[in-house]
Amino acid sequence: MKGFARIIGLFCLVGLASGVFAVPAFAASPTGVPHCEGMAAEVGRRAGLPQGYLPAISRIESGRQVKNERMAWPWTLNHSGKGLYFESRAEALAYLKEATKKGRTNIDVGCMQINHYWHGHQFASLEEMIEPARNIEYAASYLKELYDRHGSWVEAIKHYHSPDEARGARYFRGFEAAHRRVKDTAPTAVASTVYGNFFDFAVQKPSASHRTGTDAAFVQGMQGGRPLGADEVYDRLLAALGPDAAVTGFTLWQSEPHLAKRTQTRGVVRQKWSAVESFRSELARDP
Numbered sequence: 001m002k003g004f005a006r007i008i009g010l011f012c013l014v015g016l017a018s019g020v021f022a023v024p025a026f027a028a029s030p031t032g033v034p035h036c037e038g039m040a041a042e043v044g045r046r047a048g049l050p051q052g053y054l055p056a057i058s059r060i061e062s063g064r065q066v067k068n069e070r071m072a073w074p075w076t077l078n079h080s081g082k083g084l085y086f087e088s089r090a091e092a093l094a095y096l097k098e099a100t101k102k103g104r105t106n107i108d109v110g111c112m113q114i115n116h117y118w119h120g121h122q123f124a125s126l127e128e129m130i131e132p133a134r135n136i137e138y139a140a141s142y143l144k145e146l147y148d149r150h151g152s153w154v155e156a157i158k159h160y161h162s163p164d165e166a167r168g169a170r171y172f173r174g175f176e177a178a179h180r181r182v183k184d185t186a187p188t189a190v191a192s193t194v195y196g197n198f199f200d201f202a203v204q205k206p207s208a209s210h211r212t213g214t215d216a217a218f219v220q221g222m223q224g225g226r227p228l229g230a231d232e233v234y235d236r237l238l239a240a241l242g243p244d245a246a247v248t249g250f251t252l253w254q255s256e257p258h259l260a261k262r263t264q265t266r267g268v269v270r271q272k273w274s275a276v277e278s279f280r281s282e283l284a285r286d287p
Contacts, residue, residue, distance in 0.1 A: 033073070033074055033075070034074045034111075036058045036071070036072035036073065036074050036111035036112075036132060036136070037055040037058050037059060037071065037072050038055075039111070039132055039133065039136055040054035040057075040058045040072070040111065040112070040136050041187040042187035043133075043136045043140050044140060045187055047140040047141075047144065049140060051183060052179050052182055052183035052184070053143070053153070053157070053179070054112075054139065054140060054143070055072075055182040056178040056179035056181075056182050056183070057112065057139070057143070057157070057160060057175065057178075058072040058111050058136070058139075059181070060171070060174050060178050061108070061111070062074070062110065062111055062112070062113055063178075064076065064085050072111055073085055073111075074089070074110055074111050074132045074135075075087070075088060075091065075092035075130075076092075076108075076110065076111075077092055077095060077096060077099075077107055077108065077109060078107065078113060079095075079099055079106075079107045080106050080107070089130065093126060093130055096116075096126050096129075100116060100126065104117045104120060105117055105120075109126075109130055109135065110129065110130045110131075110132065111132050111136055111139075112135050112139035114129065114135055114138060114139060122138060123138070143157075143160055144156075146159045146160060154172060155168075157172055157175050158171060158172050
């Protein structure tokens with residue numbers, strides 16, 4: 001749909017545990033399409049994420065060469081490893097609907113390349129999933145969840161791409177390069193993008209019990225009353241990981257179990273689900 005309108009009003013209502021969310025109008029880039037990186041900068045700012053992280057991920061995930069410039073493209077799909085760029089939302093959505101007719105499908109969607117197979121159930125519809133504002137907001141929420149789960153932004157970014165260590169490490173190297181280029185991306189207005197209380201729980205609230213000194217300054221993004229630059233933030237992120245320590249013992253870390261359901265699995269695991277349940281039963285009897 002060439003000559004895409006500069007401002008398109010879209011309101012999608014979906015019931016969430018915390019209330020009702022509405023996707024607002026989104027801002028267009030000079031190319032006439034929604035500005036993924038600018039919107040990601042604004043959503044990341046509101047969510048309390050480190051400066052430039054969401055735009056950098058967006059650039060890696062959906063980057064396209066446009067007029068001799070690399071930029072994230074909102075109408076990007078990746079179908080089982082095949083990257084597809086569409087000129088309009090209508091074209092991308094038509095392909096997405098056809099590709100997912102039979103249900104959960106390995107296809108990445110939109111500005112932040114959210115995977116339909118693993119995350120599609122988090123959206124009320126395919127239309128909602130491909131909308132830049134909602135797509136980016138979900139990515140921010142997911143990145144924050146990964147941070148909480150793994151304890152550092154480095155690991156969160158790696159796992160955004162893959163739980164595989166080697167793939168995650170390669171991805172992070174690409175992220176570092178992208179972050180240097182987009183760290184100062186100006187936020188693009190995304191009016192009233194808050195859904196539920198997302199931007200309340202997403203803001204980092206470091207605990208004084210385990211974050212002090214330079215670590216606390218890094219998490220808060222401030223030092224001596226002044227905001228830290230992106231490079232300084234990244235340096236503090238690495239410093240916060242701390243030096244390698246000699247291992248003198250081994251402790252088995254335990255957390256609250258979050259067991260997958262059969263409907264969340266595929267392939268051999270789904271076929272052998274009775275064996276999985278049997279194994280779980282054995283573990284429950286012998287903690």
